[in-house]
Amino acid sequence: MLSGDRRVVMLRVLISLFLCLSLVAHADTGSPQGAERIVRVEPVIRDGRLYIDADVEFSISGDLRNAVQKGVPVYFTADVEIVSKRWWWFDKIVVKKQQTWRIIYNALTRQWRVGTGDLSLPESSLDDALSLLRNIRGWAVADLDTLDADEPYQGRMRLRLDTSLLARPFQVDAFNSSAWSLATPWKNFTFSISRDAPPH
Secondary structure, rough: OOHHHHHHHHHHHHHHHHHHHHHHHHHOOOOOOOOOEEEEEEEEEEOOOOEEEEEEEEEHHHHHHHHHOOOOOOOEEEEEEEEEEEOOOOOOOEEEEEEEEEEEEEOOOOOEEEEEEEEEEEEHHHHHHHHHHHHEEEEEEEEHHOOOOOOOEEEEEEEEHHHHHHHHHHHHHHHHHHHHEEOOEEEEEEEOOEEEEEEO
């Protein structure tokens, strides 16, 4: 029988060993940490509305890529939040929007389709389909009337694989595999609006 002190020491050694093995296993699977990121966010004023253009760096591989190539539909959601800073109270959220894209491969027609809402466009390859998400253009997030001129605004944006929209068996896979946990960190940006000039 081990004494109480020796059992505590052995337990600590086993926990440390388990943590080290977990870190090694995580490093050997999925994409490397920090591989996904939003490179640029640009607010644009056009036709009385605020639009977002963004460039995103990410790739899909492993189990996720295999599932998509077998016809499993996947969903990517972009989140954007814009706040007005108030020194006397909590920050005021003026914009909180989401947009979801669906990518699916039809094995019979050998055609990729990507779209949002009811709009779906054909693409010749998975990379072509992903390019729509890597180069987000003209995402309308607010009417100009809801924003004040010459007011400093702070925003943030991210893009993530929306596992909540997957079929239930793949939600389980997503929970257990880092390959399905694709998401960019939040990207911060600031801007103000002049009625006579674009955001800056």
